[in-house]
Amino acid sequence: MDALTKQLTEYMLEKYRLTDYVLHESSYTQNKKNDQTAYSFETFWIPRGTSIIEEEDVTMLPEGTLQIAINPVTKHTTTLSLHGPTSLHSVPDDLRDTTTRIAWLESETGMIHDTHFMLEEDDETFFSYVSCHDGIRLSPGCFIHLTLTENGQLDELFLYGPHPLDHHVNQESFALTLEDIESLTKQQIKWFSYPKTGHQYAHTVAETFMTQEGAILVPSKLDFTSSIEVNDVLSWTGLPSKTHKRHPDQSGETVTANDVIRQIEHPDFHPIPQETINDCRTLIKDIIQNEYPADSGQWTIRYIYRQHPYLAVTLSRAHPTSYVDQQRRATILLDEKTLDWISLTDDWEFHTAFASVTAPELEDHQQDVIFNALRPYLLLTPRYVFDASKGHYVLCGLLDSNHAYLPATNEVVLLRDL
Numbered sequence: 001m002d003a004l005t006k007q008l009t010e011y012m013l014e015k016y017r018l019t020d021y022v023l024h025e026s027s028y029t030q031n032k033k034n035d036q037t038a039y040s041f042e043t044f045w046i047p048r049g050t051s052i053i054e055e056e057d058v059t060m061l062p063e064g065t066l067q068i069a070i071n072p073v074t075k076h077t078t079t080l081s082l083h084g085p086t087s088l089h090s091v092p093d094d095l096r097d098t099t100t101r102i103a104w105l106e107s108e109t110g111m112i113h114d115t116h117f118m119l120e121e122d123d124e125t126f127f128s129y130v131s132c133h134d135g136i137r138l139s140p141g142c143f144i145h146l147t148l149t150e151n152g153q154l155d156e157l158f159l160y161g162p163h164p165l166d167h168h169v170n171q172e173s174f175a176l177t178l179e180d181i182e183s184l185t186k187q188q189i190k191w192f193s194y195p196k197t198g199h200q201y202a203h204t205v206a207e208t209f210m211t212q213e214g215a216i217l218v219p220s221k222l223d224f225t226s227s228i229e230v231n232d233v234l235s236w237t238g239l240p241s242k243t244h245k246r247h248p249d250q251s252g253e254t255v256t257a258n259d260v261i262r263q264i265e266h267p268d269f270h271p272i273p274q275e276t277i278n279d280c281r282t283l284i285k286d287i288i289q290n291e292y293p294a295d296s297g298q299w300t301i302r303y304i305y306r307q308h309p310y311l312a313v314t315l316s317r318a319h320p321t322s323y324v325d326q327q328r329r330a331t332i333l334l335d336e337k338t339l340d341w342i343s344l345t346d347d348w349e350f351h352t353a354f355a356s357v358t359a360p361e362l363e364d365h366q367q368d369v370i371f372n373a374l375r376p377y378l379l380l381t382p383r384y385v386f387d388a389s390k391g392h393y394v395l396c397g398l399l400d401s402n403h404a405y406l407p408a409t410n411e412v413v414l415l416r417d418l
Contacts, residue, residue, distance in 0.1 A: 002257045002258075003257075004072065004257040004260060004261060005026060005041075005257050008041050008070065008072055008075070009023060009026065009043070011070075011075060012043065012068055012070070015089075015090055016066075016068070016088045016089055016090060016091070017088070017089035017090075018045055018066070018088075020047060020048055021045040021046065021047055021048065021066060022045065022046055022047075022048055023043060023044075023045055024043075024044040024045060024046045024052065024061070024065070025043070025044050026041065026042065026043040026044075027041075027042050027254075027255070028040065028041055028042070028072070028255040028256065028257060028259065028260055029042060029255055030255045030259065030264075030266055031266070032224055032225075032266050032268060032269075033161065033162035033163070034140065034162045034167060034224060034386055035224045035269075035388065035391065036162070036167075037263065037264070037265050037266040037269070038071070038162075038163075039071070039072050039073070039255070039259070039260045039263075040069050040070070040071060040072070040078055040079075041069065041070050041071075041072040041260075042067075042068075042069040042079070043066075043067070043068050043069070044061065044065060044066070044067055045065065045066040045067075045068065046061060046062055046064070046065050046066075047062060047064040047065075050062035050063075050064070061083065063083060063084040064082075064083065064084040064085075064086055065083045065084070066080075066081070066082060066083070066086075066088075067079055067080070067081040067083070068080055068081075072260050073260075074110060076108065076109055076110045076159075077108045077109070077157065077159070078158070078159045078160070079157065079158055079159070080108070080154065080156070080157040081155075081156045081157070081158075082153075082154060082155060082156070085149070085153070087153070088154075090107075091104070091154050092104055092154075093152070093153060094151070094152035094153065095146070095148055095152055095153070095154060096148065096152040101127070101146070105117075105129070105144065105146070108157065109144065109159060110165070111131075111163075111165070114132070114134075114135055115132075115133075115134055115135075116131060116132065116133070116165065117129045117130065117131050117132060117142075117144060118130060118132045118135060118137070125147060125148045125149070125150065125155075126145070126146070126147050126148075127144075127145075127146040127147075127148075128143065128144070128145055128146075129143070129144035129145075129146070130142070130143055130144075131143075131161070131162075131163070132384075133169045133171070133384050133393070134171075136174075136382050136383065136384055136395070137383055137384070138162075138169075138383075138384045138385075138386070138393060139209070139383055139384070139385050139386070139398075140161060140162060140386060141161055141162060142159060142160065142161035142162055142163055143158075143159070143160055143161050144157070144158070144159050145157070145158045145159075162386075167386065167392060167393060168391070168392040168393070169384055169392060169393040170390075170392050170393060170394050170395070171395075172212065172394075172395040174212075174382040174395055174397070175212060176210060176212050176214075176380065176382075176396075176397040177380070178375075178378055178380050180214055181210050181214055181380075181397070181399065184208075184210060184214065184216065185205060185371065185378065185399060186367055186368075186371050188205050188206045188208045188399065189203055189204070189205055189206075189367060189370055189371060189374075190203065190204060190205070190206045191203050192204070192404075194418045200406070200408065201406075201407060201408070202404040202405065202406050202407075202418060203370045203374075203404060203405045203407065204374070204401055204403065204404040204405070204415060205374060205378060205399060205400065205401045207398065207399070207400045208398075208399045208400075209383065209385050209396040209397070209398055209399075210380075210396055210397045210398075210399055211394065211396050212395060212396070212397070217385055217387060217394070217396055224268070224269065224388070225268040225269070225305050225306045225307065226268060226269060226270060226271050226272050226305060226306045227303055227304070227305035227306075228272055228277055228303065228304045228305070229302070229303055230277070230281070230301040230302060230303060230304055231300060231301070231302060232281060232300065232301045233297060233299070233300050233318045234284070234285050234288050234289075234296070234297070234298075234299045234300070234301065234315075234318075235296050235297040236285065236289050236296050237296070240285070240286040240289040240290055241282070241286055242286050243286070243290060244283065244286055244287055244290070244341045245341070246341050246342065246343065247335065247340040247341060247342055248342075249342060249343075250309045250310070250335050250340075250342065251309065252267075252308055252309040253309070266308070267306065267308040267309075267336070268306040268307065268308050269306075270306065272304060272305075272306065272311070276311070276339075277304055279339055280304050280311060280313060280334065280339065281301065283334065283339055283341070284301055284313050284315070284332060287332060287341060287344065288315070291344065297318060297319075298317060298318050298319065299315050299316075299317065299318055299330070300315060300316055300317070300318040301313060301314075301315055302314045302315060302316055306336065307333070308336065309335065309336055309337075310333040310334060310335065310336055310342060311333070311334045311335075311336045311339070312331055312332070312333055312334075313331065313332045313333075313334065314329060314330070314331050315329065315330045315331075315332070316328065316329055316330075324348065327347075328346070328347060328348055329346075329347055330344065330345065330346045330347075331344070331345050332344050366407075370405045370407075373405045373410070373412050374401055374403060374404075374405055374412065377401050377402065377403040377412065378399065378400075378401050379398070379399070379400045379401060379402070380397045380398070380399055381397065381398045381400070382395060382396075382397060382398075383395075383396055383397070383398040384396070401415075402414060402415055402416075403415060404418060
């Protein structure tokens, strides 16, 4: 056992006093948290005197197994799952009391309630918390899910997503109003269909983040990755240069303690070499020609991006002539090292199901009618949003509505009722 693993294992033994348990297995994982690389040390502990049951390809852990994961740098707990009734040192026997529960969560996560995390859902035995900055939620942010037994004992604790203390927040005062963004709000009126004696149409305001300067900000995804925009139309004559067979799914390389110590960057952040991009173009053309031989000039490579241990290539229709063509996407996965072809997914069948649905065209006066009907139900909530171009969170307004307008009856109804 290497020095770091020994240190972290001993830390768990002491923190939770696991003298009645034996370490079954441990491993390190590497994750992306916004634009940063994060690591986790994950362990399974089984009660002394019990054994593992191996059945074909399935490993069954005994009742009472503990699953514990911690951040190997901060040692904050990110997973604590009890598979069966048991009690652990430093975990209160009854977490139903709010003060007890919050104090314990603060000690486990290193965050302060209502400063770094706040309650989102309370369902007696299930509690969901989201990360915040002084009471204003972060997007994207981390989630804390806490599940209790009926008598208030811990069942599971899961924390995932970017920790609010890992990123800079540009603190501001919220001054945005609905009047400031009225014209932008009208642009966010979207239609959708719902099943009710055939296709019925409704309109609502799409969830949108607005900066205080009155611009739309698309929140950054949790899975930052190196991506190249290609926009190559695939055309061919004659036979493909090569026929490629599919290969089995690959698994990523094992993450080691040395990776943690050196804080190795996640592979998805590595730039994609131009030589690899060129090779991908040739390979994808062969695959598409073999799979869709009559579609010369009908497919465009849009993006090539990392999805460790793969390179993912997204394609769309080059000259869409219908709703299905406009929405249709194909994704090809390649092994990032060998460029072996792993899989191809085409969502044609999904979009074909909606082929008969056509978007209603709105005149300006109709848009005004819909906007005025929905205006009393519009919500504008302060939200810190991660801006990738600036590398930190900025204060925005989350524009949203829980209601929809029905043009057939001029009614405004709750979305959940449709």
